[in-house]
Amino acid sequence: MISFSLTGPGESSKLRIGKPAECGDSGPEDAQTGGMQMMLRLNHFLSLALVLWVGSALAQSPHVLNTFDGTDEGWEQGFGTIQNINYDENGRLTWETDGSGGAIRDNFNNLNAIFQPQAGGVDLTGLSAVEFVNVMYTGDDPTINVEFFMQCGVGYTYKGSSALIGHDVQFVSGVPQSITVPLSVLLPTEIAWVTSWGINIRAHTAQAQWSLEEVRSLGPSLTERYIARFTPESPDNGFQSVFVNFNGDAIQGNGNVQSQAGLSINPAAGVDGALEFVSLGGITSGGNGIGGALSIGNGAGKFSEVPNDYYSRPTDISNYQFIDWMCRATGPEGESIGAALFIQSGGYNYQNLGGQPVNLPADGQWHKLTGELTGLNFVDNVERIGINFYGHPTDLTIQVDHIRGHNDQPTDVQNWSLY
Ligand SMILES: [Ca+2]
Ligand SMILES: [Ca+2]
Known part of the structure; x- marks a missing residue:
């Protein structure tokens, strides 16, 4: 050929x-x-x-x-x-x-x-x-x-x-x-x-x-990419380099250390397995309620084994307009947890994604949390893709089935009903 x-x-x-x-x-x-x-x-x-x-x-x-x-x-x-x-x-x-x-x-x-x-x-x-x-x-x-x-x-x-x-x-x-x-x-x-x-x-x-x-x-380049699926077969023992980036006090078992402590892969959750952790309620920092922030790099991060980040490399997500985090929260009726989606790019510059405010009701249903990349800098050179959860009153179990980049315009129906 x-x-x-x-x-x-x-x-x-x-x-x-x-x-x-x-x-x-x-x-x-x-x-x-x-x-x-x-x-x-x-x-x-x-x-x-x-x-x-x-x-x-x-x-x-x-x-x-x-x-x-x-x-x-x-x-x-x-x-x-x-x-x-x-x-x-x-x-x-x-x-x-x-x-x-x-x-x-x-x-x-x-x-x-x-x-x-x-x-x-x-x-x-x-x-x-x-x-x-x-x-x-x-x-x-x-x-x-x-x-x-x-x-x-x-x-x-x-x-x-x-x-x-x-x-x-x-x-x-x-x-x-x-x-x-x-x-x-x-x-x-x-x-x-x-x-x-x-x-x-x-x-x-x-x-x-x-x-x-x-x-x-x-080219041509992709118009859609599952950046992480968190299956048991995924690289890095399923974690795909995800780690607790900051505010780890709000993640049960983490101990406020940049690591994968407190995170697990639940093979039975989501479509093909999901990331899982408990977000502790009532955690504050400087008088403000906080939740934990997760980040992911690119490529079998082996974060716990190689903390110098040698095994990850930047991601080019300039061909996507949106990033989804498909999440589910389980907890007391009426509870919910807010979050900000972010990237770190072009030398770990921290930028929040645009779009509608993200809120995840603790209703046991899957919800697609979507942020927009338009207008952000260095999106062809992204070191981290992340989510920063906000504080909330009571403990919630949170799962993440996948992170996906795409160009589909978000619809009014954000609930992801697969079950
Ligand atoms: Ca030349
Ligand atoms: Ca998954």
Whole structure:
């Protein structure tokens, strides 16, 4: 399943969306060879336009991942020998190979990257491909073979393009090619955590000078995503990285420590299991009633095991207008609990979602608590999605079946009747 499309030079439009942020870490690497489909787009000066692959220009959230405009964005030698990594005045990453071959790649931390900088990897769920724009070399070798690759997940699993298609991509000296590597052959868990992407240059004979103009993800993107379902099979023992973020005094068994203490997964609750905790009534702080605040990161947080947050990464929710928390409260008749939905984004900036005030009656029924993302900042670089419950008089058992991003306009009927 290899497709080639030949187009003229300079046809690629720029998609630039980026926000400042911080967060991230680095770790070990791995170099297992896996497989991957690949399509090639060859930018030849004389070619016919034969477009078998069309990136969606109207998709909500494909991003430029690297521009190399004034920085090498921390790209580094992965293995083998890569020399003189730099950037040029035309906004291209530049490097050399001495003939022995080697791999150059993002350094796992999105250093100074235009999209989710310092993120320690990106979640490309819902997108279709990663494109390496205008890769080129000049040198005495008439051709040099290249493999494109990604590294994924906690093990930094190496997924090279050549194993699947049966051969490398052949470059001709002085001829740029833009290479599109589809994400569809990665596992969903790998797409959700692409830690690095790079170029593996096979051995050749003479010194060669290389350049790369840009790396980007291609759409279309999702219009709906279940950010968490809290099933027993969900990552992080079902918790999906949710933790008590603040005001933990109001959550039974938490002890006011940022942790998962006091939270449990109830396999019998909700559609497929639900998060559960007891919100203590009558808790105050500084004279004001408080409830607990929960937050979730992205990707098998293992919060209790890895409190430095290494295993989570930002989420791009810029393609959703709304976030739902599907909740149920059980308690005395007439009781209810209010809440504010929030995100922390672009470097943990705390922002409440807009929309109607959220109130959860303690009637034992499921209710969809919806907040609106419109107008918030850094929604393509979200570290935390959260809910901050308010104080209330008596203890309530609260369950959360799921957290969902979507674009459906909220209806008047918020009750979620599945039983
Ligand atoms: Ca560039
Ligand atoms: Ca659920």
